[in-house]
Amino acid sequence: MGRTNPTYRGFLDGYEREFDDYRRALRRRHQADFDRLFDGARAFADAAGYANHLDRDTLVLLSMLLAHEERLREQAKELERLRAAVEAGDGADAATGAGEGRVDSEGSSVVFAVDVTDDAVYVWSRDGPDAVVARDENYTPSLFVAADRRPREWLRDRLDSDPKVVRTATVERRRSLRADGPEPVLRVDVDRPSEVSTLAREIRTVHEPDAWAPGRLRLFNVDLTPKFRYCLETDTRPVPTEPLRTLALSLSERAVADDDLTELRCGGDPLADDETAVLEAVAARLRERDPDVLVLSSAALVPLLAERAADRGVALQLGRRPGYRRLAGDSTYESYGRVGHSPARYDVPGRAVVDRSNSFLWDEGGLAGLLDLVDRSWKPLQETAWASIGSVFTAIQIREAFDRGVLVPWRAWEGEAFKPARTLHDADRGGFTFEPRVGLHEDVVEIDFASLYPAIMCVHNLSPETVRCDCHDTDDVPTLGYSVCDEPGFVPSVLQPIIDDRADLKARMRATDDPDERARLESRASALKWILVTCFGYQGFSNAKFGRIEVHEAINAVARELLLDAKATLETGGWRVLHGIVDSLWVTPARDDREPLSALTNAISRDQGIPLEHEDDFAWVAFVPTADGRRGALTKYFGKVAGRDEYKFRGIECRQRSTPEFVADAQRDLVEALDDHREPEPVADRLSVQLSTLRRGAVDPDALVVRKRVSKPLADYQGRTRTVAALERYADHGIDRAPGQSIRYVVVDNDKRSRARVRLPFEADGYDESFYADLLCRAAESVLSPLGWDRGRIERHLRDTRDARLSSFE
């Protein structure tokens, strides 16, 4: 006798088949979920068979539920393990260990590179000397939508059928720094990292217009760079603790344009004379050194090396895996009114690429400075190297915002609050300036407020959410009457550690005897300095993620009062203020019975809570007048440091990047002549000698190269300027110069209007004497004008002495 009733397993197979159509209609990821449900039902088949229950449907459902219970129990256990790890202090790593195949779930974080692709994220870390990679296939970036309940739920329904969306959830977040508390927002998890911005655009231009007024749906966490986003969202600290191995490759711009690899240098050394040998040498260096960081003179080297190696059949692999990816096309952008150029960027697997031609921070802070900023921002090395200071500062703020559960706005919607025009009149002003007293002054001391603006923000708790807060009605900002909240502000909490750490780095620099250590500390201090310099302007920057114009105004108002108070204290103490601007004052003794300067600066520092530091003692300082000679020009001065053979130049020609080396040297020479004699005539005599050298044609054209920054494409230039002539010459050589990039040329005939007006440095064999004589005379005027000599007076002197010289031959 066989069995008449089918077995539970047999029943289950049939039962599952009944749902075939249902399953077919599901999206693929839900099909997988469906299959897991039946896996659960099968997992307890023994028990179900044994129960021999009449209602087999219930047995199936009960088994599925039991499988769920089991998974919940496992997850609770894992959660407990993670919590324990977090409490033990290595939170970031424990959390990243959640995904399968991740490294370092126990050890310290050593992640140095993150490659985000649509299929998976590859997280590269160092395990001792070796590089290891972990593959994360479960990562889904999230953007957020804030709106009232109805539009939010409406959008949620629409997005549920969007294949780009993996899941949606209603979660609690703060919409802005000024929000009273968290509120429900929609979290949208996106399948592919590359589709976040597409989806955001669709919500704004396809979904919202169907039913809602513009701006009813507000989008957040949209424009984060992919690697940075990954680290923030998965709590991955991208800060290597092992020293990274670097490899530097450099090639001149001209050679890049000519596809000429023979000039390629590796770590400063030339490699070989022919291309194949160069490529093989690079491949060998890469194998031997196995670098974590590629420091390239330009990112254009990535495709160039890869293509040439393929052509020549050389096995050259830049990354730790084959291939490279182009991340973004080159583009021109405008920032703070200045045109910049951002060239294409490239990813190579397993290595961070630093593009030196496009990394201000590498130049300023080197690897040590960059890593310090990576630690603060969690923006991985490659993205930090590429970023501007403003975007690193923003990244540090974004990380703080993540910690506080505050969303990062896509567009800056928050404008200023309406204020009386009279308040605007008082507020809409910059820093305070004491116009410099034109002339040469002896015995001058420069004193500076250390990191004035960031310090003001910290001391006065100025932050977008504290200034003109809703909870206080106090008069906390001098002259403006704005209230400032007592709650610890967001911006101060970001800035105070930077101020403190920089002071600490400077103290350690003074303490150490080891020059290498000092250089490392200096790099880090310098990177931080730039953040502090930028943070103020950023408060008033229209696209700042967390900026607010009222904070900018409040900082200026406090700074103005502070400088005026300091001036009053110094004057009462017997000193005269020669010049003051923003955070610096130049003072000179006014009375014999004066108080010591250090006593006064200590008192001011104490009163203001911001250190007023001694910057420099000058034997003399000369303040240069404006072009019309009527007033002192701001930040145009030069002087000799007391007790040392050292000069300080600000704003005059020798400090300007466009000034040719010959003119800059000549100007410094004139300043030395001024130091020797403190009279105008000997300086003018020196100029006369320099002019005759120039007119003899005895100057090397290399020393006469003018450097300019291109502000727009060649086709957009109207006039026949020298820049246009130079750009045409670059084009003739097949070198493309985009806005924001530099050009270099020698002027050979300034009267011409064609490209014959200039030559590129490598073409030049002569120069236009009168053009350079004019530059030289202008530089001389800067040196002599503090003594009351203008261009006319200088020329008269030159003529008279020439006549005198001629007459001496008669």
Add this chain to the structure above:
Amino acid sequence: MTQSTTPPLDAGLVFVEQPDRAAMQRLVRGAEREGETLWVDAGGVAETYGLLDEAASRRDLRGIRVARAFQAHQHHQLVRDLVSEASARTALVVAPNLAALYETADGPAAATERLFDGSLTLLADLADALEVPVLVSAPHGTDAHRAAIRERAADVIECRRTSQGYAFETDEFDTTAYWHRGWWQTTIPYWVGLYGAVDGEPAAAETVPATLGEVAVE
């Protein structure tokens, strides 16, 4: 002298065609206001040194409240904020350079166009709801934006700079006299308006002075 140099402002959306910054300020200063002016600024038109002409004092800024936008989304938000800021005391609303920030905005044009249309609609609705003049301008705006504003506007003030100062023209108003500090510059149409033409038709409605009389006041 009862003659005004700026036109009376009627309730509704008023499009001020091609003013420069000072012309917009002149119109606001010239408006007879019993109450508050709300000003949504773009492009620094609410520059306070201009609002205060040389003879005036800080007191002249009384009754004007300003909020500045520096990009499109902020501007649209401020226009929305106007609805809650406005009250029975509101006598005038000003939104210069209405199109400027939308035209330079980042992001897809479709999205910023929606914002611009939304702002324009809100301002027109606000003018009707409050029954106050709402002055808007778009001196550097695209033709399409200016046409959109013109279509919405209840009134248009044409604005020109002459050698004697600003001339404003509406359906019912022409500037016929120009205020200079301490004296008035009049034009032929001014005297024609006062005494009538000698011979039927007045001379061409020139607002740029031809042969002019100067009338000292005080």
